[in-house]
Amino acid sequence: MSLATPIAIIYGTDTNNTEEVANKIAKQWSELGQATEIFNISDIDANTLTQYDFLILGIPTWDFGGIQSDWEDLENELTELDLKGKLIALYGLGDQFGYADYFLDAMGWMYEKLQSSGATFIGQWSTEGYDFTASRACINGKDHFIGLGIDEDQQFELTDERVEQWVIQLYAEMMAEME
Numbered sequence: 794m795s796l797a798t799p800i801a802i803i804y805g806t807d808t809n810n811t812e813e814v815a816n817k818i819a820k821q822w823s824e825l826g827q828a829t830e831i832f833n834i835s836d837i838d839a840n841t842l843t844q845y846d847f848l849i850l851g852i853p854t855w856d857f858g859g860i861q862s863d864w865e866d867l868e869n870e871l872t873e874l875d876l877k878g879k880l881i882a883l884y885g886l887g888d889q890f891g892y893a894d895y896f897l898d899a900m901g902w903m904y905e906k907l908q909s910s911g912a913t914f915i916g917q918w919s920t921e922g923y924d925f926t927a928s929r930a931c932i933n934g935k936d937h938f939i940g941l942g943i944d945e946d947q948q949f950e951l952t953d954e955r956v957e958q959w960v961i962q963l964y965a966e967m968m969a970e971m972e
C-alpha cells in the first residue's frame with residue numbers, strides 16, 4: 794500500500810529514546826512501502842500538525858507524570874488545533890518499574906489535549922505484558938493504552954516486536970477508516 798501523502802512522525806525527547814523509536818516506526822512503514830517524514834517537535838511549531846492527514850505523535854514521561862518539555866511548551870496551541878478528518882496514533886515512552894504510578898502519563902496528557910481537535914485516534918494497545926500500578930494513558934479501565942507503550946528502560950528487548958506489530962495494526966486501522 795501507499796497513502797497519497799506521507800505520514801508525519803513527530804516526537805519530543807530529552808535523552809533520544811523517543812527519537813530512536815520514531816526511526817524504528819519509520820523503518821517499519823518503509824518496509825510496507827509507505828513514506829514518512831520525521832520531525833522533532835522542538836524544530837517545528839504546532840501548526841505543522843495541520844499539514845498532514847496521518848500523524849504519529851511520540852512523547853516520553855518525565856519526573857513523576859511530567860510532560861516532555863518541548864511538547865508541554867505547546868500546550869495552549871495543541872488544545873486549539875483543528876485536526877478534523879485526520880487520523881492520529883500516539884506512542885509513549887516510560888519506565889514501568891521505576892515510575893509504576895505514573896507509567897506513560899504524558900501519552901494520556903497528549904490524548905486529553907487533542908480531544909477537542911476533531912481528530913480520530915487509532916492504534917490503541919493492550920496493557921498485557923506490562924507491569925504497572927497506574928497510568929493516565931489507560932482507557933477503558935486498565936485494559937488498553939490510548940497508543941503504543943514502549944519501555945526502553947525495562948523491556949527494551951520487546952521494542953522491535955511491539956513496533957512491528959503496532960505498525961501492521963495501524964495499517965489495517967487506516968485502511969478501515971478510509972473505506
Ligand SMILES: Cc1cc2nc3c(=O)[nH]c(=O)nc-3n(C[C@H](O)[C@H](O)[C@H](O)COP(=O)(O)O)c2cc1C
Binds near residue numbers: 945
Ligand atoms: C528522572 C526521571 C523521571 C522519569 N519519570 C517517569 C514517569 O513519571 N513515568 C514514566 O513512565 N517514565 C518516567 N521516566 C522514564 C522515561 O520516560 C524513559 O527513560 C524514556 O525512555 C525517556 O525518553 P526520552 O529519551 O525520549 O526522553 C523517568 C526517567 C527519569 C530518568
